[in-house]
Amino acid sequence: MTGDHQTLALLLFSAFVAVTLGITTWVSRHRHGSAEEFYAGGRLFSPMENGFALAGDYMSAASFLGISGLIALVGYDGMLYSVGFLVAWLVVLFLVAELVRNCGRFTLADVVAARMRERPVRVATGTSSVTVSVLYLVAQMVGAGSLVALLLGGTGEAARAWTVIGVGALMVIYVSLGGMRATTWIQIVKAVLLLGGTVALTVLVLLRFHGDFNRLLLTAAERSGHGEAFLAPGLAYGGDWTARLDFISLGLALVLGTAGLPHILSRFYTVPTARAARRSVVWAIGLIGGFYLMTIVLGFGAAALVGPDAVRASNTSGNTAVPLLALDLGGGAGSTGGTVLFAIVVAVAFATILAVVAGVTLASSASVAHDLYASLRRRRGEPRSEVAVARLAAVGIGVVAIALGLLARDLNVAFLVGLAFAVAASANLPVLLYSLFWRGFTTRGAVWAVYGGLVPAVVLVLLSPVVSGGPEALFPGVDFQLFPLQNPGLVSVPLGFLAGWIGTATSAEVPDEARHAETEVRSLTGAGAV
Amino acid sequence: MRYDDPWYDALASGWGESADAGAPAAVPTPRGEDRAPADVYLEVQRSEAFREVRSRYRRFVVPAAVLFFAWYVAYVVTATTAPEWMARPVAGAVNAGMLAGLAQFLTTFLLTWAYARHARLRRDRAALELRWDTQELARERGGAA
Numbered sequence: 194m195t196g197d198h199q200t201l202a203l204l205l206f207s208a209f210v211a212v213t214l215g216i217t218t219w220v221s222r223h224r225h226g227s228a229e230e231f232y233a234g235g236r237l238f239s240p241m242e243n244g245f246a247l248a249g250d251y252m253s254a255a256s257f258l259g260i261s262g263l264i265a266l267v268g269y270d271g272m273l274y275s276v277g278f279l280v281a282w283l284v285v286l287f288l289v290a291e292l293v294r295n296c297g298r299f300t301l302a303d304v305v306a307a308r309m310r311e312r313p314v315r316v317a318t319g320t321s322s323v324t325v326s327v328l329y330l331v332a333q334m335v336g337a338g339s340l341v342a343l344l345l346g347g348t349g350e351a352a353r354a355w356t357v358i359g360v361g362a363l364m365v366i367y368v369s370l371g372g373m374r375a376t377t378w379i380q381i382v383k384a385v386l387l388l389g390g391t392v393a394l395t396v397l398v399l400l401r402f403h404g405d406f407n408r409l410l411l412t413a414a415e416r417s418g419h420g421e422a423f424l425a426p427g428l429a430y431g432g433d434w435t436a437r438l439d440f441i442s443l444g445l446a447l448v449l450g451t452a453g454l455p456h457i458l459s460r461f462y463t464v465p466t467a468r469a470a471r472r473s474v475v476w477a478i479g480l481i482g483g484f485y486l487m488t489i490v491l492g493f494g495a496a497a498l499v500g501p502d503a504v505r506a507s508n509t510s511g512n513t514a515v516p517l518l519a520l521d522l523g524g525g526a527g528s529t530g531g532t533v534l535f536a537i538v539v540a541v542a543f544a545t546i547l548a549v550v551a552g553v554t555l556a557s558s559a560s561v562a563h564d565l566y567a568s569l570r571r572r573r574g575e576p577r578s579e580v581a582v583a584r585l586a587a588v589g590i591g592v593v594a595i596a597l598g599l600l601a602r603d604l605n606v607a608f609l610v611g612l613a614f615a616v617a618a619s620a621n622l623p624v625l626l627y628s629l630f631w632r633g634f635t636t637r638g639a640v641w642a643v644y645g646g647l648v649p650a651v652v653l654v655l656l657s658p659v660v661s662g663g664p665e666a667l668f669p670g671v672d673f674q675l676f677p678l679q680n681p682g683l684v685s686v687p688l689g690f691l692a693g694w695i696g697t698a699t700s701a702e703v704p705d706e707a708r709h710a711e712t713e714v715r716s717l718t719g720a721g722a723v
Numbered sequence: 724m725r726y727d728d729p730w731y732d733a734l735a736s737g738w739g740e741s742a743d744a745g746a747p748a749a750v751p752t753p754r755g756e757d758r759a760p761a762d763v764y765l766e767v768q769r770s771e772a773f774r775e776v777r778s779r780y781r782r783f784v785v786p787a788a789v790l791f792f793a794w795y796v797a798y799v800v801t802a803t804t805a806p807e808w809m810a811r812p813v814a815g816a817v818n819a820g821m822l823a824g825l826a827q828f829l830t831t832f833l834l835t836w837a838y839a840r841h842a843r844l845r846r847d848r849a850a851l852e853l854r855w856d857t858q859e860l861a862r863e864r865g866g867a868a
Contacts, residue, residue, distance in 0.1 A: 269809075269820055273802060276827045280795045283834055287784045291842075410816035425810030425820050426802040437803040444799040448792070468847060471839065478835045482828055707761035710768040717776055718850045720767075720857035 198535055205540035209386070210363065213547070216378045217371035231580045232299040232559045233462040234373035236723070240469045242381060244476020247460050249380030250552045251278075251451070251477070252387055252484055254336040254545050255610040260485070261518075262511025264492020265504050268413070268423035270430050271492055273440070275485035277447035282481065284452040286474045292629050292716035294461040294470035298723050301458050301621060302564040305628045308708045309636040312568045317643035319564030321620035322455040324647060325613050326557030327594060329454070330550060332609035334360065334598025336512070337546045339606065340539060343513045354599055361595035364550040368558065369584040376551045377463060383548035388484060390541040394515070394534075395487040397522040398494035406490075413496035423496070439678045443611050446682030450614030453621030456556035467719050491515055498522070512606065516542070554587050554594070561586035601667070611680050612654055619646030619685035623693045629716060631697075633704045638697030645692020646685055653681035763861045767853065776849045783841050791834055798823055
């Protein structure tokens with residue numbers, strides 16, 4: 194890429210960093226340092242603001258760059274991701290959002306621990322939440338690295354490492370200084386920027402085809418070299434039964450994982466009531482649905498205008514399809530329009546990564562301080578000290594994510610996000626649904642449900658073809674691959690539910706009627722909600 | 724002092740909402756510590772009014788969740804096991820699979836709208852009354868204020 198691209202993209206990105214740092218300082222100007230303020234932003238955001246923030250938290254670079262890129266390369270099969278990512282929100286809306294808002298205070302563990310013996314349950318859900326968050330963070334760090342590689346033409350290994358470190362350092366500053374309030378505003382700004390950029394590109398693609406979607410599809414199919422097959426399922430996940438099962442596994446993880454993501458769950462505590470939580474999810478579904486519909490247009494547009502060969506030449510997994518499309522839509526390489534559009538898209542993608550990283554770091558620091566630290570230390574201290582621990586935890590998690598992000602930089606971003614979803618669906622969702630809806634659920638059931646999903650999900654990934662046994666694996670030299678699928682969801686999600694059931698059935702503990710009544714009444718009416 | 728009515732959504736900024744101007748932003752204090760006596764919740768749980776709210780919620784959510792999950796799984800399984808069916812042309816370049824994908828978007832939007840409407844009309848008011856009653860009951864028992 195030319196120097197113009199780099200300068201302009203860097204300028205725009207610096208502007209975003211300056212604005213968000215400004216927000217952070219402005220917001221932390223009158224912060225109280227209370228846990229309420231740090232984890233939940235004072236609980237006074239409006240449904241619309243929180244809806245934009247939810248959308249901002251959810252639309253990561255993997256969606257913006259990854260899905261469009263996959264559609265540009267494999268056509269219809271990439272579109273299946275868009276569908277799964279959106280339908281997942283119905284689980285959140287129907288079963289989780291309002292009830293979690295009514296029952297909990299800051300984290301997933303609050304909801305579960307209300308009915309159970311607190312310590313083991315908090316340690317279990319805290320551990321699984323941190324695991325999910327770290328996996329999600331690593332994916333975003335790797336995405337940032339790939340973007341820099343594109344911007345600098347793949348020359349600077351050092352530049353790539355420094356970008357990952359820089360992104361990590363920035364997010365630690367945002368989170369530890371601004372807490373939930375600053376993070377929420379960053380998400381809102383980012384969601385508006387991302388949606389604006391996506392709308393502009395979509396309109397330009399449709400204008401190029403004079404609004405004729407049919408011709409867009411036909412051109413994409415023709416240019417792909419696959420003809421009609423490009424518009425039908427099977428290009429990526431056709432083939433043998435392993436590939437097909439792998440896709441079903443991924444589909445299951447996507448649709449069930451969203452409701453177990455810690456950074457999504459913690460967003461419901463930033464609004465005052467369950468009704469506001471519901472309305473913010475309705476906002477989020479509208480925004481996210483519109484966004485994923487547009488990624489389909491962008492994906493087929495990239496296939497039609499840039500061509501799968503050019504996309505693949507730039508990045509084998511298609512992550513750079515959208516920036517290349519922007520370059521073409523603006524008038525091609527070397528033109529002013531192309532340079533500007535390209536720089537804008539790269540800067541928006543950077544902003545996206547930065548914001549998602551901040552949101553996930555905050556959620557995981559809450560899990561460390563509010564769940565793990567609060568249960569593992571001896572006595573209860575001042576609430577203020579918990580916030581201090583959360584700030585330290587944000588720094589610690591930042592360091593871990595930076596280190597892992599540098600190690601895993603050659604891994605596929607979409608795979609890591611899929612894995613985070615699989616772990617969330619296996620470890621967090623069963624325990625959450627059981628404690629909200631099952632009268633007879635016990636402490637042992639809760640602990641087994643978490644570890645019974647978490648351990649298989651992580652172990653199956655270690656034994657999968659992603660880690661060893663092939664030329665594209667993380668460790669190509671060794672072969673301890675025993676599990677054929679890349680995504681463990683198909684096995685580990687049912688195991689999580691099963692383990693929770695077995696744990697409950699075998700425990701001698703009598704379920705506490707009164708505490709179940711409390712959870713049920715509180716979850717549906719909001720009585721006693723904070 | 725504190726405005727306990729959940730219908731009153733106190734806002735951080737009032738952006739995009741027609742919040743009552745001049746109303747001071749109510750800052751809720753943590754109430755997790757002052758637990759109501761356990762028998763209050765048991766009593767409310769067994770009451771007719773609560774059962775009505777619960778069954779209204781479940782009567783909508785259970786069938787709707789089963790429906791969308793079955794429809795999504797059917798879509799994913801059909802796409803992977805019967806791609807030739809998905810490839811059948813419908814109109815121009817648009818085939819059955821493309822329509823099925825867009826239908827998933829459409830049903831998601833429709834179910835979201837239906838759920839929000841159902842909750843607003845059939846559940847919110849009754850739940851709010853129960854919330855008041857429960858907190859009132861807890862206060863009487865001297866558990867918490």
